[in-house]
Amino acid sequence: MSVVAADGLRKDFTVWAKAGRFRRERRTVSAVDGVDLRIEPGEMVGYLGPNGAGKSTTLKMLTGILTPSSGTVRVCGLDPVPERARLARRIGAVFGQRSQLWWDLPLAESFTLLRSVYRVPPTDHAKRLAECRDLLDLDEFLATPVRQLSLGQRMRGELTAALLHDPELLFLDEPTIGLDVVSKEAVRGFLAELNQRYGTTLVLTTHDLADIERLCGRLVVVDHGRVVHDGTLAALHERYGSRRRLVVELDEPHERLDVPGATTESVEADGRRQTLVLDGPLPAVVAAVAAAAPLRDLKVVEPAIEEVITRLFRRS
Amino acid sequence: MAENAYAKLLAAQIRGQLQYRLSFTFDLVLNAGITTIDVLVLLAVFRVTPSLAGFGIGAVLLMTGLAQLAFQLADVAVGNLERVPQYLRTGLLDAVLLRPLSTFGQLVVLDFSIRRAGRIVQGLCTYGVALRVADIEWTPARVLLAAVAPLAGAVSYAAIFTAGAATMFWLVDGGEVVNAVTYGGRDFASYPTAMYGAWFGKLFGFALGLASVGYLPALALLGRTDPLGTPAWSHWAAPAVSVVWAFAAAGIWRVGVRHYQSTGS
Numbered sequence: 208m209s210v211v212a213a214d215g216l217r218k219d220f221t222v223w224a225k226a227g228r229f230r231r232e233r234r235t236v237s238a239v240d241g242v243d244l245r246i247e248p249g250e251m252v253g254y255l256g257p258n259g260a261g262k263s264t265t266l267k268m269l270t271g272i273l274t275p276s277s278g279t280v281r282v283c284g285l286d287p288v289p290e291r292a293r294l295a296r297r298i299g300a301v302f303g304q305r306s307q308l309w310w311d312l313p314l315a316e317s318f319t320l321l322r323s324v325y326r327v328p329p330t331d332h333a334k335r336l337a338e339c340r341d342l343l344d345l346d347e348f349l350a351t352p353v354r355q356l357s358l359g360q361r362m363r364g365e366l367t368a369a370l371l372h373d374p375e376l377l378f379l380d381e382p383t384i385g386l387d388v389v390s391k392e393a394v395r396g397f398l399a400e401l402n403q404r405y406g407t408t409l410v411l412t413t414h415d416l417a418d419i420e421r422l423c424g425r426l427v428v429v430d431h432g433r434v435v436h437d438g439t440l441a442a443l444h445e446r447y448g449s450r451r452r453l454v455v456e457l458d459e460p461h462e463r464l465d466v467p468g469a470t471t472e473s474v475e476a477d478g479r480r481q482t483l484v485l486d487g488p489l490p491a492v493v494a495a496v497a498a499a500a501p502l503r504d505l506k507v508v509e510p511a512i513e514e515v516i517t518r519l520f521r522r523s
Numbered sequence: 524m525a526e527n528a529y530a531k532l533l534a535a536q537i538r539g540q541l542q543y544r545l546s547f548t549f550d551l552v553l554n555a556g557i558t559t560i561d562v563l564v565l566l567a568v569f570r571v572t573p574s575l576a577g578f579g580i581g582a583v584l585l586m587t588g589l590a591q592l593a594f595q596l597a598d599v600a601v602g603n604l605e606r607v608p609q610y611l612r613t614g615l616l617d618a619v620l621l622r623p624l625s626t627f628g629q630l631v632v633l634d635f636s637i638r639r640a641g642r643i644v645q646g647l648c649t650y651g652v653a654l655r656v657a658d659i660e661w662t663p664a665r666v667l668l669a670a671v672a673p674l675a676g677a678v679s680y681a682a683i684f685t686a687g688a689a690t691m692f693w694l695v696d697g698g699e700v701v702n703a704v705t706y707g708g709r710d711f712a713s714y715p716t717a718m719y720g721a722w723f724g725k726l727f728g729f730a731l732g733l734a735s736v737g738y739l740p741a742l743a744l745l746g747r748t749d750p751l752g753t754p755a756w757s758h759w760a761a762p763a764v765s766v767v768w769a770f771a772a773a774g775i776w777r778v779g780v781r782h783y784q785s786t787g788s
Contacts, residue, residue: 220786221786267617270620270621271620271621272617272620272621272784273784273785274781274784274785276785288784291620291623292623292624293623295621295622295623296623300621302614302617302618304614305613305614305615305617305618306618307618307621309535309539310539311538311539311540311542312535312538312539316535316538320531320532320535323527323528323531323532324528324531324532324622324623324624325622325623326528352542
């Protein structure tokens, strides 16, 4: 059964625009405009889109914070808004700006409080906390009041807080935003581990391309409240025409290579270095190049996801 | 499971506030001081008139004591709900909706302010003095009423606070209007309902039920008849009004949260 099943999910907001001195005009804006989404257990899904594309609104509908204007949605088999409390026990959420932690108390106390909030049996709680302490290196700041934690430390605390009740589905809104490189990598590693070890389903929004490459086997790209792409990163490249490139170094100058399955893009150093854009399978192209010219070295350059995403985001 | 999550959250909130000891003590004393002004106003009024609507200073002090203690108890319990617009802005409401507990219960305990507790001291003093100086013929029933009335009044005020806070789901800047009703309601109940103009007294006293906080229970405690002509049994039954208020407020709150969930603002 799908962990998330949304059909024709829609959210309209009413905005009042000034029209004349006293009159105001009512306008309906669709933040989410008919989203169909199925997420299976154990998936890691990147939910991407430019600011204002309707990502947060969708997450809020999936977590029971907002009622959809129309469409149906089931998360863990539950109807999020009417069954909010039951759903809350089965999902976790890390929404960067909204802390789940108690600002003035030592971090460890937040975890104890959350145990009461979610009514987690003490042994389960202790076991999971021990794992998080180990994987996220919490020990050195467990006794520090949350307000004194660095952003990276706090995020590690937030992740732990979201996981102590053993959710099967975890929503993360910009989990690495504002973190330094080391913390980012720690968070990514932890999430990947979580997914691999326990099969926890992850749904994350991010603008960080490294997050996408590392964590999102599947990308759902939304724009203006609609899904514009749903598939793997490779499928996204395919669709937007980004291809792998083959850079070959030759022993001696050679004229522009012309091999089947590739188009030569640039010729440098008198033809000693040439860049080919791949259209066909890599081994066949390499073999063709080796047959045509004395090959010294070669390098495969993966398409830059930056390009694709930027292009995708810019179109809106 | 015996442990209560709300109690734990409340204790945590208080622990957090005790971290700022100096400002805590300062606030506590200041809060107790500010609320004493209302009693001084009452004393000033009685310097120029011997009675209000036929009630002497002892009787009016009893009404004031009841109203203030009730208001202060309610203010300590749920007064922080006036910050609903902030909870919307900062996303606290979203965080609360993500947890498997009631939104109302969580908001009340998560932002509980122990500092307001200082105000109760003043209310208790005023009420205690009033019970001694007012001319009360003590019976077991009156002792019970004297204990129940401030609590029932507190429930009524808490309900008014809650209903007012819930309206801020619609009117984010509605705080001033709501304050007019809550603080106005406290001042109204501090004096005999009979002294107000006819429609004003009826609207606040009987339509909103504020007469049931100070005025009517005071009549029952004093064994006086009402110049407005309400029957004696209703003076004793006045605390029951708080139950009606509580249900009404719970309904309004629920509608408010649902409104937030459908509009997102």
